[in-house]
Amino acid sequence: MKRKLRMGMIGGGNNAFIGAIHRLAANMDGLIELSCGAFSSNPDTAKASGQSLLLPDNRVYTSYEDMIMNERSLSETERMDFVSIVTPNHAHIGPALMALDNGFHVVIEKPMTFTLDEAKQLQQKVKETGLTLALTHTYAGYPMVKQAREMVKSGALGKVRKIYVEYPQGWLSQLSEKEGNAQAAWRTDPKRSGKSGCMGDIGTHAAHLAEYVSGLTITQLCADLNIVVEGRALDDDGAVLLRFNNGATGVLMASQVAAGEENALKLRIYGEKGGIEWHQMEPNTLLVKWLDQPTQVYRAGQSYLSSFAKFNTRTPGGHPEGYIEAFANIYKAFALTLDAKISGNVPTAEMLDFPGVDEGVRGMAFIENVVASSQSSQKWTSFNI
Known part of the structure; x- marks a missing residue:
């Protein structure tokens, strides 16, 4: 630049x-x-x-x-x-x-x-x-999330069969929006947040992570949303059964009333040959579980990782990188993409690997479909855009 x-x-x-x-x-x-x-x-x-x-x-x-x-x-x-x-x-x-x-x-x-x-x-x-528009789905910026995506994409795990993603938080376990908490006030206000609270705020992160790493798209869902804290205007808890475009099934859980939890986002994807497991609160580690071999522990900053994981890593192995760095990876990829375009060059695949407007549309469709499903008596509803 x-x-x-x-x-x-x-x-x-x-x-x-x-x-x-x-x-x-x-x-x-x-x-x-x-x-x-x-x-x-x-x-x-x-x-x-x-x-x-x-x-x-x-x-x-x-x-x-x-x-x-x-x-x-x-x-x-x-x-x-x-x-x-x-x-x-x-x-x-x-x-x-x-x-x-x-x-x-x-x-x-x-x-x-x-x-x-x-x-x-x-x-x-x-x-x-x-x-160019970049959407800050932060968790897509972690190096080991990039590694997981590349391993699934390469076919190392075989055909994906099952996806579990959970996002429990506890910060809305009380009626904080009535107690002077500005963040709680707008995030639980339908006029400012939209038609969903918990699923709009963190459920969209979970859904994006499941689709991003698996390379699949949600085609059907069955949702149950709840307002646990009395007096709250929007959902603060929910669960969604998922079906994906390759026939895989999954479960998504998001809750902001899981008392004692901080930001415990967790993703597990299982294929025919093995599975991966990643925890946001231990982001430098990716567990790779094999059908007929011992579990492997992949760590950020190592030479055996993919070019996408390396592109999003700043420090040597053993030096933790976290939320701010993952956030920064989206800005870095966006900035390098803009600079390449301004300079008349072609951005690399690593530069272009950030969430954009299409992911934003799918996120809003997720909210709309989850709310509609939860309000419906029908067991399964199509994921409509």
Whole structure:
């Protein structure tokens, strides 16, 4: 790269959890710099956030509309290259469409939009503009997730037969949204989060991980969603039976009322010859279990790993890399892809290996279909997009 890519941020002001994560991740590999931002709909918060990030006053905006239009008017050597949208779900589609219409690439939080119809609209806009959109399904960025995907893809495990993915958290075990917890307040609010709480927030991660690593797509499902904590407006727990396009079956569990759990995402995939097992809270390890051999322990940072795992590893074996690094891997691949396109080069397969708008559409379809299935008396429903 001849220069750093310039990033503008929408949302993510002072005390916003995910905005700080995005900035750390974008900065990790020295490929991106934060150049401007519309950090809050509150003008005072927006300005204070820009000041705390040491941005010049004229690059701190009080609305995303002002930011996009002003940045467009700047010279090519000054204006931002892309926007990172880290607002609550209901505030994704407006800035994403406007950014693309004005020539800016997009990084966006998941779920990608508020509704499936919005997701399809955004998908069409990406196709029309030819610009690039990255979706931050963080867990796809871990090196050992990449290794698992390559092993399944190579046929090492044989035909996939069974997929189990579970995502238990405990942070919503009480009615935290009524106790001043801002994160809980918007994530459990149908007007800001959408028609699903737990399944929209973390179930989409689990579904994406199952499809990403297996290379399969969900074709049918049977869902049961629950509101466990009295007084809550959206689901905080659920389970889904899955059928995939090769005939494999699976089970997805997501819960935010599993008291005592932190972020215990776990994936198991079984084929004819063996299986893989990966835990997000022990991310440097991949267990590979064989039908007729002892279990193997694959570790990040080793020479025997695939090029995709190595591309997403920064440190030697034994030096743990975690959530921020996985997040940064999405930004790195996105940045290198943009730079290659800007330079007239062809991005490598490793660069292009990040979630995009198509995965965003499938995520919104997952939410819509799970909610519909849970409300239906029918045992199995088709996965419709």
